[in-house]
Structures are given as structure tokens and as C-alpha cells.
Amino acid sequence: MINKIVQTMADAMAGIRDGAVVLVGGFGSIGQPNALIEGLIEQGAKDLTIVANNSGVGHLGLAKLLETGHVRKIVCSFPRTSDPVVFEKLWREGRIELEIVPQGTISERMRAAGAGIPAFYTATAVGTKLAEGKEEREIKGRRYLLEEALYGDVALIEAWEADRWGNLTYRSSARNFNPIMATAAQLTIVQTQHLVELGELDPERIVTPGIYVNRVLHVPYGEPTVT
Amino acid sequence: MVDASAKVLAACKPLTRREMAKRLADDIPEGWYVNLGIGAPLQVADNVPVEREVILHSENGVLGMGPAPAPDKINRWLINAGKQYITLRTGGCYMHHTDSFALIRGGHLDLSVLGAFQVAENGDVANWSTSDNESAPAVGGAMDLAAGARNLWVLMDHMTKTGESRLVRRCTYPLTALGVVKRVYTNLAVLDVTDDGFAVREMVSGLTVDALQDVTDAPVQVSSVPT
Numbered sequence: 001m002i003n004k005i006v007q008t009m010a011d012a013m014a015g016i017r018d019g020a021v022v023l024v025g026g027f028g029s030i031g032q033p034n035a036l037i038e039g040l041i042e043q044g045a046k047d048l049t050i051v052a053n054n055s056g057v058g059h060l061g062l063a064k065l066l067e068t069g070h071v072r073k074i075v076c077s078f079p080r081t082s083d084p085v086v087f088e089k090l091w092r093e094g095r096i097e098l099e100i101v102p103q104g105t106i107s108e109r110m111r112a113a114g115a116g117i118p119a120f121y122t123a124t125a126v127g128t129k130l131a132e133g134k135e136e137r138e139i140k141g142r143r144y145l146l147e148e149a150l151y152g153d154v155a156l157i158e159a160w161e162a163d164r165w166g167n168l169t170y171r172s173s174a175r176n177f178n179p180i181m182a183t184a185a186q187l188t189i190v191q192t193q194h195l196v197e198l199g200e201l202d203p204e205r206i207v208t209p210g211i212y213v214n215r216v217l218h219v220p221y222g223e224p225t226v227t
Numbered sequence: 228m229v230d231a232s233a234k235v236l237a238a239c240k241p242l243t244r245r246e247m248a249k250r251l252a253d254d255i256p257e258g259w260y261v262n263l264g265i266g267a268p269l270q271v272a273d274n275v276p277v278e279r280e281v282i283l284h285s286e287n288g289v290l291g292m293g294p295a296p297a298p299d300k301i302n303r304w305l306i307n308a309g310k311q312y313i314t315l316r317t318g319g320c321y322m323h324h325t326d327s328f329a330l331i332r333g334g335h336l337d338l339s340v341l342g343a344f345q346v347a348e349n350g351d352v353a354n355w356s357t358s359d360n361e362s363a364p365a366v367g368g369a370m371d372l373a374a375g376a377r378n379l380w381v382l383m384d385h386m387t388k389t390g391e392s393r394l395v396r397r398c399t400y401p402l403t404a405l406g407v408v409k410r411v412y413t414n415l416a417v418l419d420v421t422d423d424g425f426a427v428r429e430m431v432s433g434l435t436v437d438a439l440q441d442v443t444d445a446p447v448q449v450s451s452v453p454t
Contacts, residue, residue, distance in 0.1 A: 027287040027324070028310040030303075053324075055363075078367040082310060091363045098363055103286065104328030104371030111325040123374040124332060127405040129356075130366065172304035172321060173287050179323040207323070223303045227310040 004166045005195065005216045012036065012189050012217040013043035016154055019072075020045060023110065023152035023181040024052040024062060028081050029226045031174030033158035033191045034061040035219040040156070041065055047072045051110070051152060053103065053177060055079035055087035057226050066090060073097035075150070077106050082227070100130065107180055109150035114183025114212070119148045152185030158221075159208070162192035163199075166213025167206045174224075175207065182212040191219040231441040232390035239433035241385075241414040249274040251340065251382055251412045255281050259337035262286065262372055264354075265309040268340040268382050282319075284336060286368040288327045291319020308368065331368070332375040339376035341369060343383045345398045348424035348445040350408045352381060353400035366403075373404035385413035385442060392444035394418070394425060415439060418447065 006012050013036075016022070022040070026032025032052075040048075041064060048071050055076055056063025063086040065071060074096060079087050090096040101109070102124050112120055121144035125131050135146040157178045160171040168190060170178060182188045195218040242250060244267055252274035255261060262284045263269050273294065275281045283292040285307040292307060293314035300314075307313045315321075322330075330336065343354035352373055356364040373379055383393055394411065410428075411418045416439055417429040425447045430439060440447050 028306065030287075030306050030310075078365045079363045080365040088362065100364055100366055102366050102370040103324075103368040104332050104375070107324040107328055108332070122332065125370045126374065128370065128402045130370065170321075170323075172302055172315075173285070173289050173306055174304040175321055175323050176287050177324045180325045225303075227306050227312070 003164045004210070004213060005164050005218070009035075009039040009042065009217065012215050013039045015187070016040065016043055016045045018045050019047045020153040021049045021051065021151065023155040023185050024050055025155070025157050025176065025178035025181050026062075027053050027173065027176040029057050029061060029224050031158050031170070031176045031178055032061050033156045035191045035221055036156040036189060036217070037061045037065050041068050041070060046070055049073045049075065051075040051106070051150065053077055053106070054081045055084050057081050058083045059086060060226065063087065066096065071096060073099065075099040075101060075106065077101055077103035102130065105147055106150065107177060109147055110152070110177075110180045110184040113149035113151040114180065117149060119146050121145065122147055150184065152181065153187065155181040155185035155188045157182050157188060157190045159190050159192040161194045161196050161201060162190055162216045163196050163201055163210070164216070165198060166190065166210030166216055167201055168192070168208035168213065169201060169205055170207055179208045182208050187215075188213050189215045189217070191217050191221065193220055232386050235434070235438045235442050238438065239415070239431050242431060243414075245270060247382055247412055247414055250417065251380060255338065257281060260284060260290075260335065261338045261340065262331065262336050262376065264339070264341040264369065264372065265367070266342040268342055269307065269309055269311070271340055271382070284327075284330070285313070286327055286331070286372075288322045288324055289313070289315065289319065290322065290330075291316045293319065328368070328371055331371050334375060334377060336376040338378045338380060339372040340380050340382055341372060343381045343393070343403075344400050345393050345395050346381050346383070346408050346411050346420070347395050347398045348420070349397075350406040350420045351398050352379070352403045352408050353398040354403045356401045358401055369403050373407050378409050379407045380410045380412060381408050382412045385415040392442060395444045415442070423448065
């Protein structure tokens with residue numbers, strides 16, 4: 001019998017190593033798996049590279065992971081959310097590396113990783129500072145940049161419902177990066193608001209098939225309080 | 228230029244931010260799929276009458292974005308690119324981030340509206356970094372939208388707060404995309420970007436082409452396009 005449900009946060013976080021590349025779902029705080037991030041802080045892995053759209057709000061979730069010194073580098077599109085106090089401080093003090101990637105490129109790089117595509121061409125960022133050092137090629141009269149797949153060692157995902165096979169649904173715009181990150185990592189760990197019996201999820205409604213998921217932790221996390 | 232700007236602004240009636248958003252909204256045809264960038268362009272949403280079916284896209288996976296919710300009707304999982312609470316209009320849907328950017332990058336949007344620091348007469352746009360602040364640069368989805376949408380309209384003040392023209396011969400700030408802007412809506416005028424540079428479609432009352440030229444770095448000409 002397949003059962004990906006784990007009972008404790010320690011079991012959910014087991015085996016995450018120092019130096020790991022960790023993909024963290026969410027757009028701002030919506031869809032960001034804050035309970036798993038707290039678990040990662042507790043677990044203690046250091047020197048992490050975090051891939052996320054933003055860099056954390058206030059002192060919560062991702063911001064707390066940065067503040068507690070677990071992160072060496074952040075790969076993101078928009079490190080300036082409503083209240084990026086922690087990131088801004090680390091950045092000014094030169095204590096964190098930053099790789100800025102256009103939002104569509106960062107998500108497509110993870111899609112490519114999950115789909116076995118090592119690299120792809122895109123018109124985004126051609127002729128800009130973010131094209132520096134990248135291979136450029138003209139195809140049918142238009143210029144494109146070569147972008148490589150972005151793989152994670154670990155993905156931390158927030159779902160709305162999950163079953164023991166790891167099939168997932170999401171809530172409204174909290175879907176965002178979560179389904180893509182789930183495909184792009186070696187180890188995909190999910191916190192879910194609701195745990196349901198196998199067969200309860202309408203197959204037409206499942207967004208992430210369980211094949212991409214390794215561990216599911218039931219965390220009735222309630223409503224997000226900040227955006 | 229700075230002296231000229233004070234004189235020109237005193238002689239005419241520059242549009243407010245809301246009036247600029249309304250002016251742009253008036254030009255969006257029914258049936259268009261439109262992405263609104265963060266900042267001033269988000270105000271365009273409030274100025275498209277509901278009976279005109281314009282479908283608004285939000286980069287974080289919402290197609291069919293509706294207006295802000297009543298305070299007691301907030302869905303805390305539903306936000307826009309500016310991380311404000313929104314609604315989903317009837318017929319709207321959700322998608323994950325990579326699908327959301329695939330529709331941007333794949334040329335499916337009729338229009339992207341972005342704010343900007345500068346637009347050049349060759350259609351180059353700079354809107355993500357001024358290179359001179361101590362904040363980390365933040366690109367978000369701007370480069371994807373600028374490169375991917377069929378039409379890019381920019382909504383911005385004609386001049387900086389210190390009176391420098393934002394419509395320039397060549398951008399001095401880091402570029403977002405090359406040669407993509409089709410039209411600019413400012414607080415003084417509506418201008419097309421043509422093969423021959425900026426062409427005035429419309430000006431606020433009390434403004435002459437000569438006065439507009441006095442506060443515009445790039446040459447402006449009177450449009451042959453009927454308005």
C-alpha cells in the first residue's frame with residue numbers, strides 16, 4: 001500500500017542536507033508553505049539556496065528562514081514585496097547572494113527541469129542586463145536567449161487537499177508556483193490544509209498527480225493573514 | 228527643461244493618475260485579454276465598464292480578474308500581482324504559474340499595460356531598475372510581459388518629479404525590452420511609437436505641440452492617425 005503521509009514534521013524534513021537547493025512555493029505569502037519553512041528552520045540545514053518568487057514578508061516564513069541564517073543564496077524574480085525588511089538588511093550587509101530571474105523564465109526553467117528539458121530558448125530579457133553571459137541565437141528573425149533548467153533537491157509545497165498517494169488540489173491563486181515546483185525537485189514535501197481519503201478527490205480536479213510527491217504532512221494552517 | 232516643465236504644467240491641465248488610467252481604459256476594445264502591471268496600471272481595472280467584456284489577467288495565475296472585494300467578502304487565497312485582494316469574475320479561472328506565463332510568453336495577450344521610468348523613441352522601455360538605489364533590483368514579470376504581449380502600452384507621468392522627460396531618444400536606465408512599446412499614455416498626452424518616433428494622438432487641453440516638445444527629450448510629431 002502506498003502511503004506518503006508522514007505524521008511528524010521531523011519525518012517530513014528528514015534527510016535535507018546542508019547546501020541543498022530548496023524550491024519554495026508561493027507568490028508573496030499566498031501559497032507559501034510556512035509550516036514546512038518553520039520545520040526546515042528547526043531541522044537546521046544550512047547554506048541553502050532558496051528558489052522562490054519573493055524574498056519573504058516581515059519576519060514570517062521565508063523571511064524567518066533568511067533571518068535565522070540558513071540561506072546562502074536566493075534565486076527569485078521580485079525580492080521587493082510589501083515588507084522585505086529581512087532580505088533588504090542581509091542584502092545591504094552583503095550577507096546573501098541574489099540571482100534575479102524574470103518571473104516567466106524562473107517558472108519555465110523549473111517546468112523544463114520537471115519535464116526532462118535541459119534548456120530552452122526565450123525572447124524574455126533579450127538585450128537587457130539579465131542577458132549578460134547567456135548564449136543568444138536568432139531563430140526565424142527573432143533573438144532568443146538560452147536558459148537552463150532549474151532543478152531542486154527539495155520542493156516545499158502548500159496544497160489545499162491531499163490524499164495518501166500525494167494527489168493534490170490547490171486553493172484559488174495559492175496554486176501559483178506549487179504545481180511546477182512539485183515536478184522539479186528530487187524530494188517534494190507537501191503541507192496540506194485538508195487530508196482526504198483516496199478516491200475522494202474528483203480526478204478532473206487533481207492538479208498535481210501523486211507521482212510528483214514524496215511526503216504529505218497534514219497541517220490545518222488556517223487562513224493566510226498577510227499577502 | 229526644468230524651467231520649461233513648470234511653465235508648461237502651469238499653462239495646461241495635466242491628468243491625474245486616475246484620469247490617465249481612465250483615458251487608457253477607454254481605448255481597450257471589448258474582447259481583449261489584458262494584463263495590468265503593478266502600480267498605476269492596476270487602476271485601469273476600475274475604469275473598464277463591466278458591460279464591456281475585457282478579460283483581465285493577473286500573472287499569478289488568474290484569468291478573469293474582477294474588482295476588489297467588499298471587506299466581508301475577502302477570499303484570502305485570491306490576490307493580484309500587486310498582492311492586493313481581488314475577486315474572480317463569472318467565467319474566470321485559475322492556472323499555475325508556468326501556464327500563466329506561457330500565455331504571456333506565447334503571444335496570447337492582446338495587451339500588456341506597464342508603468343515605466345523611461346520610453347525611447349525606438350520603443351525601448353526601462354521599468355525595472357534605476358541602478359542607483361540601494362535596494363536589490365526586482366524584475367518580476369515585466370520582461371516577460373514586454374517581450375510577449377502583442378501590444379505594449381505604457382502608463383506613466385510625462386516627466387520625473389524633477390522635471391526630466393521620461394520620453395527619451397535612448398533609455399539611460401537598464402532596459403526591460405527592446406523596441407516593443409506601441410503607445411504611451413502620460414499626464415500630458417497620448418503618443419504612438421512609430422517608425423519615425425513619437426507621434427502625438429492627443430493632448431490635454433491648453434497644451435500645444437510646441438509646448439509638449441519643450442518638455443519632451445525625444446522629437447514629437449503630429450500623428451497622421453485619426454484620433
